[in-house]
Amino acid sequence: MVFLDFEKPLETLFEQLEKIKQVGEQGDLDVTPMVKELENKIAITRKEIYANLSGWQKVQLSRHPERPYTLYYISQMCKRFNELHGDRHFGDDKAIVGGLANLDGQTVMILGHQKGTNTKMRQYRNFGMANPEGYRKALRLMKLAEKFGFPVITLIDTPGAFPGLEAEERGQAEAIARNIYEMMVLKVPVICVVIGEGASGGAIGIGVGDRVFMLENTWYSVISPESCSSILWHSWEHKETAAEALKLTAEDMFGFGLVDGIIKEPVGGAHTAPEEMAKILKKQLKKELAELSELSAEERVQQRILKFSSMGRFEQLPDSKLAKLTATADKK
Amino acid sequence: MGWFKRLKEGITTNTKNKKEVPDGLWNICPKCKTTLSVKQLEENFFKCTNCNYHFRIGSHDYYDLIFDNSKYTELFADIISVDILHFVDMKSYSDRLEESVKKTNLLDSMTVAYGKVDKKPLVIAAMDFNFIGGSMGSVMGEKIARGVDYAIEQKCPFMIISKSGGARMMESAFSLMQMAKTTAKLTQLSTAGLPYFSLMTDPTTGGVTASFAMIGDVHLAEPEALIGFAGPRVIRETIKKDLPEGFQTAEFLLEKGFIDLIVDRQSLKATLSDLLNYFVQKETTTQHPVAEPST
Numbered sequence: 001m002v003f004l005d006f007e008k009p010l011e012t013l014f015e016q017l018e019k020i021k022q023v024g025e026q027g028d029l030d031v032t033p034m035v036k037e038l039e040n041k042i043a044i045t046r047k048e049i050y051a052n053l054s055g056w057q058k059v060q061l062s063r064h065p066e067r068p069y070t071l072y073y074i075s076q077m078c079k080r081f082n083e084l085h086g087d088r089h090f091g092d093d094k095a096i097v098g099g100l101a102n103l104d105g106q107t108v109m110i111l112g113h114q115k116g117t118n119t120k121m122r123q124y125r126n127f128g129m130a131n132p133e134g135y136r137k138a139l140r141l142m143k144l145a146e147k148f149g150f151p152v153i154t155l156i157d158t159p160g161a162f163p164g165l166e167a168e169e170r171g172q173a174e175a176i177a178r179n180i181y182e183m184m185v186l187k188v189p190v191i192c193v194v195i196g197e198g199a200s201g202g203a204i205g206i207g208v209g210d211r212v213f214m215l216e217n218t219w220y221s222v223i224s225p226e227s228c229s230s231i232l233w234h235s236w237e238h239k240e241t242a243a244e245a246l247k248l249t250a251e252d253m254f255g256f257g258l259v260d261g262i263i264k265e266p267v268g269g270a271h272t273a274p275e276e277m278a279k280i281l282k283k284q285l286k287k288e289l290a291e292l293s294e295l296s297a298e299e300r301v302q303q304r305i306l307k308f309s310s311m312g313r314f315e316q317l318p319d320s321k322l323a324k325l326t327a328t329a330d331k332k
Numbered sequence: 333m334g335w336f337k338r339l340k341e342g343i344t345t346n347t348k349n350k351k352e353v354p355d356g357l358w359n360i361c362p363k364c365k366t367t368l369s370v371k372q373l374e375e376n377f378f379k380c381t382n383c384n385y386h387f388r389i390g391s392h393d394y395y396d397l398i399f400d401n402s403k404y405t406e407l408f409a410d411i412i413s414v415d416i417l418h419f420v421d422m423k424s425y426s427d428r429l430e431e432s433v434k435k436t437n438l439l440d441s442m443t444v445a446y447g448k449v450d451k452k453p454l455v456i457a458a459m460d461f462n463f464i465g466g467s468m469g470s471v472m473g474e475k476i477a478r479g480v481d482y483a484i485e486q487k488c489p490f491m492i493i494s495k496s497g498g499a500r501m502m503e504s505a506f507s508l509m510q511m512a513k514t515t516a517k518l519t520q521l522s523t524a525g526l527p528y529f530s531l532m533t534d535p536t537t538g539g540v541t542a543s544f545a546m547i548g549d550v551h552l553a554e555p556e557a558l559i560g561f562a563g564p565r566v567i568r569e570t571i572k573k574d575l576p577e578g579f580q581t582a583e584f585l586l587e588k589g590f591i592d593l594i595v596d597r598q599s600l601k602a603t604l605s606d607l608l609n610y611f612v613q614k615e616t617t618t619q620h621p622v623a624e625p626s627t
Contacts, residue, residue: 161542161561162570163566163570164567165567165571165573165579168561168562170588171546171588171589171590172561173560173561174546177511177515177541177542177543177544177547180511180542180543181518181547184512184516184519185519200508201538201542204508204511207512221508222505222507222508223499223501223504233421233422245417246417246501246505248504248505252505253505256506258509305516308512308513309516309517310513311473311513312470312471312474312510313416314411314412314413314414314470314471315411317411
């Protein structure tokens, strides 16, 4: 088990539990009551710690090395899955995976960012940072789904689109922009879920849907706390402050009306009970898919456009006369 | 908020004074170090007379250059930013806004204008880099959204002149969602059958490039403009190598197939006029007469 810095009290308790269990295995002492007591204590401590997580702690949780990734969710939720590779132009990006799946009898196109589970695989997956061909593969699969009327599910988990030389050469910006545009008018139902990190353009590049959800311990922002700190504070030291300032948690995002809902995680985070997490996610997806299928394609697209067009907070100067004055003064 | 009061100043300020080129009688070209008088610059479309470097200019300068007789109507000037998140880094977002309004005499990093180009109507939304790096927040998103609505109403083409470092961090996810918002509105423009021209100027990066700037019907760029997704510094840090010369310039993007044409500022109006002629046929114009800019 990997413990994050704010989980230290838990680590001690788990160590004690291990020791007591060993003692129990060795000999005649009945440790059952002590084990029970400790397990109780662990549950309570966990609840306490997790009741009041800061923005930065949620960022840490979203990056927990044992957190389930896209392919895990797919394997848990779907009876069958066939990964489809490549963008048919340049190559196959390993940081975004996708394919056709059987979700309780319904054909769906499911895709998402994929991170690796060990050092070698993390490199292979480029840490979940996609290149343009990743976004173009995603678009190809979504267009395929549209052609045959399959709903689209996207799972978002990226520290950002890859900022590399070749990515620029092959049009990272164009690929993301194109995806946002095409997803906005995709005729089939689209559900997006942030399952880990939701960093900026890299996230929104597969993040335009009829429904956008965030798992409880994830974040979604215009920039990562580290990069924000480095730009605005000119040092990497202020990542905690930046994480707070960016208001990037699921709670904040839902409060602002920028996502449609929060999906609860098991206490202790998705990684402590991944199977349960997958079940919760699947239940939510099926409920939403059923609702969305009641609408016509036109209704869905129209509502989607309306939803995103109304995002933003600004002030309109109340004195309309003053406003008119501004307009005339600028004209010559 | 105190800076509302400053609006009066903005009203009485002649747009001619809103130049983004440095104040004073003389300017030094950042590229070839030639000294140029303000008059020389103005007469040469704010380009260096020696090396043709395109100086960074403001939204109103573009309107002056593009619209007939420099006549146009500014639209939606009354939308201003709010500090939704109470964002504080080394200074607070409210202070930053106030300072920028003072410094630039503008209310945000984008203005929208309606006017005629060789008698053909056009709505232009253009950015001011001096206002927090031309960054995109809720105001820019809303101005583009309303600009699109206005173009649909007037049945005329729409253009965005980009000059921005990307999304405005101080509005966090609100600014991120402007990528989706502006794109959503552009799908409506497309459904209405109206063309959208995207002009990328120095610099166009980040969320601006990765949304509306790169989904134009025609992509124009100014010579040597820096255009990209990630900034050069970030890329250098990622790959730990120096970047090749000319990387991420307009010319580079044209070679890679992402820009339709590079336009010298001097011929910008003529090019736009051509485009408007191609896209807006006479018949349609007579069928749906467009309103004159109000006087």
